[in-house]
Amino acid sequence: MSFLYEQLPLAVQLRDDATFENFYAGGNGLAVNEISRQLQNGEPYIFLCGPSGSGRSHLLQAACHHADQQGHASVYLPLEELSHYPPEELFAGLAALPLVCLDNISQVLGDSRWEEALFHLFNQMREAGNCLLIAADKAVADLAISMPDLASRLGWGAFYQLKPLDDEQRIAVLKLRAERRGVELNDEVAQYIYKRCQRDMDALLKTLAQLDRASLQERRKLTIPFVKEALHW
Template identity: 40%
Template sequence: MPKQLALGLTLPESTSLESYLPAANQQAVADLAACARGSGEPFIYLWGATQTGKSHLLQAATQLADQVGRSALYIPLDQATQLSPAIFDDLEQMDLICLDGVELIAGQADWEQGVFGLFNRLRERDKSLLVAARCSPLNLPIRLPDLLSRLSWGLCYQLQPLNDQDKIQALSTAAAGRGLALSDETARYILRHTQRDMGSLRQLLRQLDQASLEAKRGLTITFIKTFLEHQTDPQAGGL
């Protein structure tokens, strides 16, 4: 659809509910899936710190809705605000709209009015809306009282970050999906010696996958230690 093309969005194929480890967020994921399918609560507000998977879940919901024959659109407001609130025009024709980063339009009267109008039009037509932000509705610096009230409706979930055991499980699952064997001991080594957020860990796993393929070696602690040393000092020698 034209508006989707205007935003230049391409959702990664790997972004799915199956590739998201819910851990303590199981109920939020279940209700989000029901919303995407059109069988659950039509409005859900997700909030949490960075790297808790807000964008992943909204993108996954968009793809799930499409898979079951519902029209859906994912709008990351960090990109959309480079355009104008006119991007919301006629979106009530869609079955599901996912707005990511709603805190980014706070204090901008035209954008706040645009989201407010979209919310009302979707509700009038019994369509679904998923919203994500870094803070709860109560802490949003939205100036339009009616919009702030609307964003407090429906279900609201604070996404909880993964603990270390959850991250080990996520790494092992992601490695298995690439045909790699990753022991818990090796996963713990990675957590102790690299950045611990899931975005960085997934990026490292992609790099290790390529490096192990080229070196024809498995993901042992020795191999990973050498790889990390090489990343820090390219003159450290081969893998």
């Protein structure tokens, strides 16, 4: 099972739907296949980068779900949510876990305490033979890293740059997730939701979840009139 800290916020917990099977690769198919393969083969370090909406967080959580299925402990840490914690305490003992996923590391870079803790965690995990999976919005060379040794370490290993989804691909994701929920979502309604909603995937999927709950409660299909009513549009 995933390693969870009781004192940490809900954001640390994995989303149930953030799996490899639920990931719409779009133009990232090769990268996703390679990440999955390298995790299977015990790659010690993988770095993902890509803009918001490219699926970084989904893939890190999917890696943890995959580890769970294999009976291995793992942890997912979104550092933008945890930057106020002492890094030495947050990282204590993590090197013993088969998989550690650190999301949005750019949020803590430039802080000497965090950079030193990241440097030591990297070295400890490598010595232990465990896997460290890191994601950021930029490539390592473009990150604001103050510690040269950390910059050097983060440049090791496998590197993948994720491309953001275009409008058509985001709509395809919306329809795929609706299908996985057992919700009938036709093209016309999907287009309507997409045009009215914020166009990042988190907002779209939260809207879909809200509509799914409303349709179950009202026992109604997703039509444009129902969507307008349920979302007060």
